Amino acid sequence: MSGATPPRPGSAGTPLIEARGVGRSYGSIVALHDVSARVLAGEVLCVLGDNGAGKSTLISILSGAQPHGSGEFLVDGQPTRLSSPREARDHGIATVYQDLAVVPLMSVWRNFFLGSELTVGHGPLRRLDVARMRSVASAELARMGIQLRDLEQPIGTLSGGERQSVAIARAVYFGARVVILDEPTAALGVKQAGIVLRDIARARDRGLGVVFVTHNPHHAYPVGDTFLLLGRGEMLGTYARGEITVEELTRLMAGGSELDDLTRELGRHPS
Template sequence: MTSTEPKTRITILEVNNIGKSYGAVNALAGISTVVNAGQVTCVLGDNGAGKSTFIKILAGAHTPSEGQLLLDGEPVTFSSPRAALDRGIATVYQDLAVVPLMPVWRNFFLGSELTRGSGPFRRLDVKEMKRITLTELLNMGIDLRDVDQPIGTLSGGERQCVAIARAVYFGARVLILDEPTAALGVKQSGVVLRYIARARDRGLGVVFITHNPHHAFPVGDRFLLLNRGESIGDFEKSKITLGELTSLMAGGAELDSLTHELERELGADSPLVKELEAENQQAE
């Protein structure tokens, strides 16, 4: 799972001191990080930390109130998600933008269908679309026997991967994944993490939003931690351990007091308390 060391680390997207306020409410302030080609930038934070505001800015759904975005070193503002997409920034939202009753291949090309012929005889190039869907999914390591099955019959992880493969095929350079593992079990999460690593290995810059440090750490190259709309750190992988990450996420002091509280109620021998203590020590 370790990333292949890139010879030259090309920065695709740079986030420079970005902030977003809605009237008097500051949703986000002073966020900076970079997204490099062939690397995974993880954005970690609890509910309400500002993760969704952050990705909406990257995806072009919101414009930042302050700071700037640099794409290939040039300052950019996206007027719409379509504009961001046209510049190669694709976002895979939690609902995946798939139509459950439609076959996998129709979903893969939905909105960008291939056609042949012209005039009234312009028709879908079904054969080619099926072929491409099959090979693109194989490239991501998904072997679907039948791309004719409705996408609703695939597992959550598989559907996530189809959405990723679709973004990659349609020329994404930066792939933003909004909590792709949030609704998945352990095994399915592992499957998705593997595809994130594959997308990374194909040279994409990946922005992986999650609240789970155990999912972020194995694939991440850089970790941006958010808390209540502010950055509490932007670390390269060599500068941080999983324990530190977990502790920062939970807020080290808060975890300590939680351990003591549970100790009083459950007794010091409780397996849960022991586990928490171990985690605290690891963090320190």
């Protein structure tokens, strides 16, 4: 914006998507109230919260699964109202859900291009461009730092982390500028979670905006630029990376003083 303060590398001024005081209620139940967040290019926004904190409601608004009730939602600085995930995809916002939308018995490259297959020829001779799909899939996976033995193997034989990587690489290839990851590390072991965190870092380094939804501060802290804490549908705070330690993050997530009380309660009491 101003010449005196150049933007940080990767972040290009206007947020890719921005929520300003958005909220959503179902009947008389308020699921989300007055939440603000910005997703910048080349940055990772971590959305943290316990079960029922409002994470899913926020994701469904960001991903276009349901429109926001109150507040303002902006894409590239323009107020927008997303009515479907397809519309969100057209804006370059892709969501990778926990089921990953893969077909386990189909090969890696067929899954990569599922629904958007490349073809050659016309009429009855129109056929899959297998060679090109294989080479593109291989190159795109390599750009994400994924080396697979064999693109022909069914995707169901890959590990959870690898499948997650394929799903992210696929979203990026098909034009995503913002990738929303819904609890990508929840069901994974330490090593597999590491693979996913590396993917997130790579996507960020390629200039994408990443929304990383998790309830694990130890997964969020190493990759996050900004941490948005949610609790009972409300914003508990937004912190930049330098402003908070992983211990404070953990404490805030668990409800601050509640955790202190619990620690005292569960501790050994003499007598």
